[in-house]
Amino acid sequence: MTLAAVKPIYWQVNTQVGDQVPDTREILMDTAERSIRLGGYNAVSFRELADALGIKSASVHYYFRKKEDLGVALVDRYSQRFFAVLEKRADGARTAEALLDAYCQTYRTALTSSDAICLCGMLGAETSGLPDAVSSAVRTFFRANLEWLVDAMPKGLDPAAKTARASHVLAALQGAMMLSHNMDDISVFDAAAEVVKAGL
Amino acid sequence: MTLAAVKPIYWQVNTQVGDQVPDTREILMDTAERSIRLGGYNAVSFRELADALGIKSASVHYYFRKKEDLGVALVDRYSQRFFAVLEKRADGARTAEALLDAYCQTYRTALTSSDAICLCGMLGAETSGLPDAVSSAVRTFFRANLEWLVDAMPKGLDPAAKTARASHVLAALQGAMMLSHNMDDISVFDAAAEVVKAGL
DNA sequence: CTTTGCCTATCTGGTGATAGGTAGGTCCTA
DNA sequence: TAGGACCTACCTATCACCAGATAGGCAAAG
Numbered sequence: 001m002t003l004a005a006v007k008p009i010y011w012q013v014n015t016q017v018g019d020q021v022p023d024t025r026e027i028l029m030d031t032a033e034r035s036i037r038l039g040g041y042n043a044v045s046f047r048e049l050a051d052a053l054g055i056k057s058a059s060v061h062y063y064f065r066k067k068e069d070l071g072v073a074l075v076d077r078y079s080q081r082f083f084a085v086l087e088k089r090a091d092g093a094r095t096a097e098a099l100l101d102a103y104c105q106t107y108r109t110a111l112t113s114s115d116a117i118c119l120c121g122m123l124g125a126e127t128s129g130l131p132d133a134v135s136s137a138v139r140t141f142f143r144a145n146l147e148w149l150v151d152a153m154p155k156g157l158d159p160a161a162k163t164a165r166a167s168h169v170l171a172a173l174q175g176a177m178m179l180s181h182n183m184d185d186i187s188v189f190d191a192a193a194e195v196v197k198a199g200l
Numbered sequence: 201m202t203l204a205a206v207k208p209i210y211w212q213v214n215t216q217v218g219d220q221v222p223d224t225r226e227i228l229m230d231t232a233e234r235s236i237r238l239g240g241y242n243a244v245s246f247r248e249l250a251d252a253l254g255i256k257s258a259s260v261h262y263y264f265r266k267k268e269d270l271g272v273a274l275v276d277r278y279s280q281r282f283f284a285v286l287e288k289r290a291d292g293a294r295t296a297e298a299l300l301d302a303y304c305q306t307y308r309t310a311l312t313s314s315d316a317i318c319l320c321g322m323l324g325a326e327t328s329g330l331p332d333a334v335s336s337a338v339r340t341f342f343r344a345n346l347e348w349l350v351d352a353m354p355k356g357l358d359p360a361a362k363t364a365r366a367s368h369v370l371a372a373l374q375g376a377m378m379l380s381h382n383m384d385d386i387s388v389f390d391a392a393a394e395v396v397k398a399g400l
Numbered sequence: 401c402t403t404t405g406c407c408t409a410t411c412t413g414g415t416g417a418t419a420g421g422t423a424g425g426t427c428c429t430a
Numbered sequence: 431t432a433g434g435a436c437c438t439a440c441c442t443a444t445c446a447c448c449a450g451a452t453a454g455g456c457a458a459a460g
Contacts, residue, residue, distance in 0.1 A: 124382040
């Protein structure tokens, strides 16, 4: 019946740290994230996802009832992981310079470790063509980025300057990922990041 | 026969200024450009394009034999227009500040006049999922941007600094378009652009 | 005895692409 | 000035897939 369909499956996000289960759901998400980060939202299909795992597309629908649900789950997981890595890297950083450096490094790692741009950078570009739930999850990620950056700004600055600089940093790094990915040249990212950091 | 297929149709790009013919091909390109800039490469289909013009999808294939051809034509036209506008706007600008301002303004207009991000920003993000011809056309556009920016840098800077700053400016503006489009807030773009300009 | 994690089978509709046709126009030659 | 050759700008019809999604089943585990 529809009762089974209504009840959300797997709705508890695995926040537990000691979690070792690389279950089907997780592998599906890994595969989907990679595809989206390389080719965009429409580059993932339930069919291909299923093929990659050796299961059937209907089984993917078991884990994510609609594609939209997959998209939102992906952004949420990405955001969680991003800030977890960022906090670890920024841990102990006391100066604004050190915090900004940690931030840039986090983005750089995201770019180099998977040879693909930021999940939210990709989805952000595609905003108008996405289900609302997905694009607003992306917006939430960006807002969190801006808040983090504002807090990381030098104490002396007035709020307006902090906000402006935060927008600039995020924009520059997102753009740098895209650029350096398209041009297949990491030095483009590094150059942009250096200028960003030099700007205090 | 295949003879007719081999002969390229409409291969002369209309570079003439006094050209008033808003022919089918041009309208097709306008429609396709808008769709791509909003939803990405996969957001345009020959079917929808045809419907928008009241013709059949097969007729779209008459103008663009493959989708890839349409993509390349779009990027070429976009690049031509972008630099035409940029040159006009930068005409008479003598200082590096004025040139950079003209550059930022050109991007801002691209964003606001169509309420969509840069065609090449979108396609650049999707690079890995595009036909090679399309992504390399995009790369050419970016390279031309960087060259223009390097030339626009203050005379005093050494070449390496010019290159780095050029990458930064392009990255920041591209990222700012994406960000401000996703967050539906033009002030994000303006803030980023201000910081870019303030950085000399 | 229910839940979990998959399966088969199927539906509806969209995709790029091709083959082949046609009405109307231009242009060259006799 | 008439005929034929060729071009333009579409058309119809069809192909071979691929998309997301759903219904219903079934074996194993709790």
